[in-house]
Amino acid sequence: MTDLPVILKGIMTVDDAKLAVKHKVPAIILSNHGGRQLDGSPSSLEVALEIHEKAPEVFKQIEVYADGGVRYGADVLKLLSLGVKAVGLGRPFMFANVYGTKGIEKAIEIIKHEIAIDAANLGVGDLEQINPSYVQWTPNNWMG
Numbered sequence: 268m269t270d271l272p273v274i275l276k277g278i279m280t281v282d283d284a285k286l287a288v289k290h291k292v293p294a295i296i297l298s299n300h301g302g303r304q305l306d307g308s309p310s311s312l313e314v315a316l317e318i319h320e321k322a323p324e325v326f327k328q329i330e331v332y333a334d335g336g337v338r339y340g341a342d343v344l345k346l347l348s349l350g351v352k353a354v355g356l357g358r359p360f361m362f363a364n365v366y367g368t369k370g371i372e373k374a375i376e377i378i379k380h381e382i383a384i385d386a387a388n389l390g391v392g393d394l395e396q397i398n399p400s401y402v403q404w405t406p407n408n409w410m411g
């Protein structure tokens with residue numbers, strides 16, 4: 268076994284997020300595994316929004332991370348504003364890797380730049396200060 272913290276990836280419901288809190292899991296990753304498994308499954312942003320609406324305390328009780336479909340700085344900011352602590356990107360780096368290390372470095376540079384200018388345009392000088400008031404949320408249309 269390992270002494271490293273074990274966290275749960277693939278959380279897709281409010282109830283499962285609450286169960287993770289109950290069992291004192293150190294962190295969860297909201298993820299539909301890049302939407303590759305189940306066509307029509309909600310995005311991690313929609314799941315984050317549902318947690319924000321139904322059990323916002325979860326974001327304070329446990330570290331919540333998210334991945335899936337994050338492509339632009341604004342995608343990162345939307346997730347962070349809901350209380351997500353860290354965001355993952357999968358395929359963008361996989362594709363950037365066609366150009367090797369230089370491609371990965373360029374992809375990091377682009378997303379960092381987008382996060383910075385989008386945060387500045389929002390008037391957020393410090394990402395620690397971002398919160399749900401920065402986004403006008405619309406209802407989640409997922410009917411799963």
Ligand SMILES: Cc1cc2nc3c(=O)[nH]c(=O)nc-3n(C[C@H](O)[C@H](O)[C@H](O)COP(=O)(O)O)c2cc1C
Pocket residue numbers: 276298299300301302303334335336337355356357358359361
């Ligand atoms: C080729 C490929 C294989 C993957 N295999 C797994 C896997 O075995 N287990 C898993 O939890 N997620 C897997 N994922 C999902 C990633 O871990 C991650 O959640 C996803 O790629 C993030 O979404 P994005 O690619 O839209 O950024 C895979 C993704 C890709 C593209």
